[in-house]
Amino acid sequence: EVQLVETGGGLIQPGGSLRLSCAASGFTVSTYYMTWVRQAPGRGLEWVSLIYSGGDTYYADSVRGRFTISRDNSKNTLYLQMHSLRAEDTAVYYCARGGDYFQRHACTVWGQGTTVTVSS
Amino acid sequence: QSALTQPASVSGSPGQSITISCTGTSSDVGAYNYVSWYQQHPGKAPKLLIYDVSNRPSGVSNRFSGSKSGNTASLTISGLQAEDEAYYYCSSYTTTSPLDYVFGTGTKVTVL
Numbered sequence: 441e442v443q444l445v446e447t448g449g450g451l452i453q454p455g456g457s458l459r460l461s462c463a464a465s466g467f468t469v470s471t472y473y474m475t476w477v478r479q480a481p482g483r484g485l486e487w488v489s490l491i492y493s494g495g496d497t498y499y500a501d502s503v504r505g506r507f508t509i510s511r512d513n514s515k516n517t518l519y520l521q522m523h524s525l526r527a528e529d530t531a532v533y534y535c536a537r538g539g540d541y542f543q544r545h546a547c548t549v550w551g552q553g554t555t556v557t558v559s560s
Numbered sequence: 561q562s563a564l565t566q567p568a569s570v571s572g573s574p575g576q577s578i579t580i581s582c583t584g585t586s587s588d589v590g591a592y593n594y595v596s597w598y599q600q601h602p603g604k605a606p607k608l609l610i611y612d613v614s615n616r617p618s619g620v621s622n623r624f625s626g627s628k629s630g631n632t633a634s635l636t637i638s639g640l641q642a643e644d645e646a647y648y649y650c651s652s653y654t655t656t657s658p659l660d661y662v663f664g665t666g667t668k669v670t671v672l
Binding site for chain 1 (some may be wrong): 563593594596598599605606607608611613615617647649651653655658659660661662663664665666
């Protein structure tokens with residue numbers, strides 16, 4: 441079964457760091473584009489970061505320089521390292537996978553989400 | 561990168577059809593046939609409903625259909641059912657975002 445399971449969320453003070461993990465099963469993370477999408481309380485979806493199968497990485501302006509997306513092929517896991525966290529980073533963070541070739545511009549598989557709360 | 565524009569809310573009675581619009585620009589919706597639609601129930605992860613403007617993944621009801629005209633994409637829900645009450649988001653490939661993709665602002669669908 442194709443599945444994504446996020447972990448690593450929690451309560452963190454402003455300025456702190458956190459690493460989110462997204463464990464994949466049923467497919468290989470390095471063969472698809474993988475992305476992190478977040479949703480602040482009561483707000484819409486926001487693309488945060490994306491890594492293509494070739495390794496190119498992209499970031500939203502709001503997180504560039506503070507967040508780093510990566511993957512560990514041996515663990516088949518996607519990561520989001522977050523530094524200098526701010527209150528506005530508070531959100532549910534979803535890990536998602538791009539589709540197969542004919543669905544490659546859509547996210548066909550989503551994790552259940554992990555909640556990050558930045559507060560003192 | 562500005563989000564694509566969707567109406568904040570749309571409502572309809574059971575059995576009716578409703579349409580949600582998603583307005584972008586000539587750099588995203590108008591330029592590419594890479595518009596997707598997602599359904600999200602409260603507290604749940606988004607679910608893909610439509611990809612590449614009008615294609616349904618396997619398992620998605622044919623009551624959901626997508627189209628595009630110019631810079632505006634649309635999602636139509638036919639035969640509205642109670643379980644369709646949810647939030648709906650469009651997304652498009654874009655040349656103006658550092659991330660290649662942009663979401664819409666989201667639409668709350670209420671079944672009366």
